[in-house]
Amino acid sequence: MNIKExxxxxxxxxxxxxxxxxRTFRSNRFIALNDGSTVKNLQVVVDFENESEDTLKRITxxxxxxxxxxxxxxxxxxxxxxxxxxxxxxxxxxxxxxxPLQPKKxxxxxxxxxxxxxxxxxxxxxxxxxxHALQFAVHKxxxxxxxxxxxxxxxxxxxxxxAGEMFRVSMLDPANPxxxxxxxxxxxxxxxxKETNLTVSGQLEAELFALxxxxxxxxxxxxxxxxxxxxxxLAEFWMIEPEVAFNDLFDNMDLAEDCLKYVIRYVIxxxxxxxxxxxxRQLQEEKGLPEDKRSMPLLEKLKFVSxxxxxxxxxxxxxxxxxxxxxxKKKKFQYIIExxxxxxQSEHERYLVEKHFGKPxxxxxxxxxxxxxxxxxxxxxxxxxxxxxLFPGIGEIVGGSQRExxxxxLKQKVADFGIEEESLWWYLETRKxxxxxxxxxxxxxxxxxxxVTGMTNIRDVIPFPRTxxxxxx
Ligand code: 4AD
Ligand code: MG
Numbered sequence: 001m002n003i004k005e006x007x008x009x010x011x012x013x014x015x016x017x018x019x020x021x022x023r024t025f026r027s028n029r030f031i032a033l034n035d036g037s038t039v040k041n042l043q044v045v046v047d048f049e050n051e052s053e054d055t056l057k058r059i060t061x062x063x064x065x066x067x068x069x070x071x072x073x074x075x076x077x078x079x080x081x082x083x084x085x086x087x088x089x090x091x092x093x094x095x096x097x098x099x100p101l102q103p104k105k106x107x108x109x110x111x112x113x114x115x116x117x118x119x120x121x122x123x124x125x126x127x128x129x130x131x132h133a134l135q136f137a138v139h140k141x142x143x144x145x146x147x148x149x150x151x152x153x154x155x156x157x158x159x160x161x162x163a164g165e166m167f168r169v170s171m172l173d174p175a176n177p178x179x180x181x182x183x184x185x186x187x188x189x190x191x192x193x194k195e196t197n198l199t200v201s202g203q204l205e206a207e208l209f210a211l212x213x214x215x216x217x218x219x220x221x222x223x224x225x226x227x228x229x230x231x232x233x234l235a236e237f238w239m240i241e242p243e244v245a246f247n248d249l250f251d252n253m254d255l256a257e258d259c260l261k262y263v264i265r266y267v268i269x270x271x272x273x274x275x276x277x278x279x280x281r282q283l284q285e286e287k288g289l290p291e292d293k294r295s296m297p298l299l300e301k302l303k304f305v306s307x308x309x310x311x312x313x314x315x316x317x318x319x320x321x322x323x324x325x326x327x328x329k330k331k332k333f334q335y336i337i338e339x340x341x342x343x344x345q346s347e348h349e350r351y352l353v354e355k356h357f358g359k360p361x362x363x364x365x366x367x368x369x370x371x372x373x374x375x376x377x378x379x380x381x382x383x384x385x386x387x388x389x390l391f392p393g394i395g396e397i398v399g400g401s402q403r404e405x406x407x408x409x410l411k412q413k414v415a416d417f418g419i420e421e422e423s424l425w426w427y428l429e430t431r432k433x434x435x436x437x438x439x440x441x442x443x444x445x446x447x448x449x450x451x452v453t454g455m456t457n458i459r460d461v462i463p464f465p466r467t468x469x470x471x472x473x
Contacts, residue, residue, distance in 0.1 A: 004037035010081050011071050018042065018083065019091065021120060022063045024103045028056055033065065033083075036119075039126050039277045043074065043082040055088055060096035061103055062120070065089065108460055115464055115473045123281065126274035127453050127461055130267060134449060137266035138219060138240055141259055147215045147242060152202030154221065157194050158423045160204045162373050165226045166197035167235075198223035201442060202241050204374070204427050207403060210243035210438055211430055217242040219445075227468050231457045232346070232395060234446060236466040243440035249376075249385040249402040252439035253362050256389055256398050257310050259443070260360075264306040267452060268299075275299060275452075282454045295393060298454040305451075310360040310389065313352070316340065318363055321356055322348050343370045346395040353390045361390045373417040375401040377409055387441070394451050400441020407431035 001009070001016055020035035020042070028048055032041035044067055048056060059065065069085040076082070100114050101121060111118045118124045142149065155169050171191040172178065178189040187195045202218035209216045218241045225235065242255065267275065279298040286294045296304065313321075322328055322337040322344075335345045344363075353361050364387040368377060375384035389398035404410040410431055414421055421428065449461040459465040464473045 002037035003033070003035045003040065003042045006042060006071065006083075007038060007040055007081070012073060012081065014071050015068070015086075016071060016083070017066065017068045019064070019066045022059060022061055022065060023122075024061060025059050031059060031065070031067075031085075033067070034120075034122075034125070036125055039122055039129075039273050040079075043076070043079050044069065044085050045082055046085050046088065050086070051088055055090060058090045058094070059088070060094060060099070062096070062099040062101060063094040064091040066091055108457060112459055112465075119463075122277065124460075126277050127449070127455065128463065129274050130271055130278075130453055131449050131461065133267050133271050134263055134452060135219070135445070137263040137270075138259075138445075140266070141262045142217045142242065145215070147217050148209075148213050150202075150206055150209045150213075150216045150218050152199070152205040152218045152220060154199055155192070155196050156199045157192070157196050158204065158427070159197070159419070160199065160201040162417050162419050163200070163226075165224050166200060167223050167225050169196045169198060200224055201239065203243065203440060203442065204424075206241055206243040206440060207427070207438065208430060210245045210440070211434070211436070214246075215242070215244050229468055231459075232447065232450075234458055234462060234465055234467060237458075237462065238445035240443040240445060241440060243438065245436055245438045247402075247439040248437055249364060249387060249439060252400055252402060252441060253310075253312065253364070253387055256387075256400065256441050256443070257362070260389070260398075260448075261306045263448070264302050264452065268302055268306065275302070278453050295454070301392070301454075302452065305360055305391070308359055310362050311357045312362045312364065313357075315363055315366045315383065318344070318348075318352060321352065325351060325356070327351060341367045341369065349388075349390045349395045350392075353392050353395075360392070363388050363390065371401070373413045373419060374403050374410070376404045377413075385439075389441075391447075391451050393456075394447050396444075397447045397451065398441050398443050400439065402437065402439040405431060405435045405437055407435065 003018065003020065006016065018033065018035065020033040023032040023034050023041050025031050029046050031044040031046060033044050034041045066089040067083065067085050068087040069083040071081055072084050074080055074082040101117055111121065119128065159166060172189065178186040180186045199222055201222055202220055206216055206218050220238065221236055222239045223236050244255065247255065275298065282298050319337060319340050327333050328337050333347050337348065365378060365383045366386040368382060368384045371384050371386045375386045377384055385402035387400050388396050391397045404413060407428065411428060414424060446458050446461050450458055453461060455461050459467065
């Protein structure tokens, strides 16, 4: 039995063996032991007359123990059961002087510097059990709804977003690469016989499969070499990308909204202990703040989002709202909204969600000029069937669209965006054979986890974050 099972089942009177790490050791008598199965600790009452001086000295925060004992009703407050120890074995050396995780509050910044040890803290235990549950809920949602998962490639020869922010994959000698006559690098001699990169999105390949299997999704790592040092950007992140034949933009919105609500409800039902812990943690963190600076308590926020309809608002309406907003008129925004066509910054997205609507918002029909080449052009000739879902405290959590399924228009867009048609010949060709309306979106997995856990920095919800100048662990 692990600690979760022991706490759930309360096997009073039973003799058990348990292994785990010491969180705290008080009065030479009470060990708070954790094995990662739950946010809760098992209280072990040490039979100190039975243990050697040496053993007692080595029971320190961070030490790894094997304990045999009997489960009994707890004499103290704070737990219903505890373990009376009969035998304690110290499993590995542990230097209490040097162990960086003392039982006190550590800053998230400090914990990022010891990312090899942070899985042993209560907070990161809770975050990563939730991360697991969320990925399981995502797979369950799509499986239960008749989707097939496709493993799209990680090494690609095309730029799915057309933004040129890719990490190169090459085996050429950087000091002495083979050259063409004109002095440029001869990529034909490279491993794949062409220029290749780490993918920024599995969408284009998912589209090919949607046009054969109907309803598919990918869930894999994606890579962006953009130099964004923010609390919302990673250079390596995980994205969930469904793609559905015959869905138009509004079906796409319904799918995204339903999926988000499902996975949030799933963790509310399945991960109560971890969510309660993070809820309390947030209340503690924000205790000192004035009331209007505090965020909505975590459990309330999750319930609110899973039970309320998302607002749907066109880009054009949003621009009107923003242009007439107080922070725009008083020049409080860093980027003042003047004209239709402006790209929305995260300050604008957050104003719409947190101040104006007070709910998640689906913005749609964006100007073609600020969105990717593959989005379907509207009849007005200037907007595309794009949608972004904006969440409180997060900003953009989903980006998606109805895809351009008309060959001539897509070919023109590829040219207009300065993309080499050669690299996308296979994508274009699907528009020649049995082309149809289809749509999909990308849900940033870490942004979802940030929302669900109430964390404020995306580096704290991925095991080992990759960001500019940082790939230590
Ligand atoms: O809006 P994006 O760039 O859309 C696409 O990549 C499309 N191909 C998706 C599709 O239609 N299949 O990215 C989608 C989502 C964003 O809304 C955001 O949640 C997340 O991916 N995202 C990032 N998350 C962390 N770090 C980054 N650098 C991210 N860039 C995007
Ligand atoms: Mg986007």
